[in-house]
């Protein structure tokens with residue numbers, strides 16, 4: 001399937017950065033810069049910046065969609081410190097990052113909890129951006145496909161073909177996140193292609209060909225064009241470079257060309 005038929009989405013993952021004032025400054029700067037983007041543009045901000053981002057984008061930057069960086073699988077209850085998918089939807093949030101490697105690495109996220117969060121996000125009406133990716137040691141052992149395949153299958157357990165249409169998968173090799181080491185365009189494409197084949201096996205060819213699969217891991221203004229032109233790479237999940245309007249815009253522009 002022609003990659004042009006899939007929507008490329010550039011999503012910024014701000015991680016634990018930007019207080020409300022800084023968030024507003026960045027979004028105000030970014031809004032006019034990406035207003036003509038032909039790809040999807042999403043900013044996944046800390047919970048404390050959601051209201052600010054939603055308010056500003058709804059008034060002045062309607063093409064920027066707002067996402068959270070996690071959600072819990074229960075609707076409400078005794079889960080101190082957690083936020084439910086329903087709470088996000090009620091605010092007007094449309095996207096949520098699920099299973100980021102930092103959550104897997106530092107907060108005990110597992111394939112099983114990723115699947116529960118994906119289910120909850122879909123049930124609430126959110127669009128999950130589901131992160132998968134191998135550690136350096138796993139790549140060196142030659143088990144990248146096995147790891148990423150398992151993460152993908154586990155995340156999608158119980159997800160219907162229709163629901164798959166609301167999911168984005170982000171292939172993020174852990175060794176490339178925040179390290180300045182980017183996967184080569186070939187490596188990125190190879191694994192994104194493999195994920196598409198796994199999805200084709202789970203559903204069918206058409207479902208797999210319609211799935212947006214992003215690459216993430218030190219994507220920046222310089223390397224974005226090469227990565228984004230790969231046939232199976234449909235956009236990017238951007239950490240560090242999403243914190244500067246000019247850098248993020250350059251990536252959005254690379255995806256829009």
Ligand code: PEP
Pocket residue numbers: 013015172176177178179180216217218219237238239240241
């Ligand atoms: C990320 O946080 O998902 C990410 C890809 O980070 P960075 O772009 O900084 O490597």
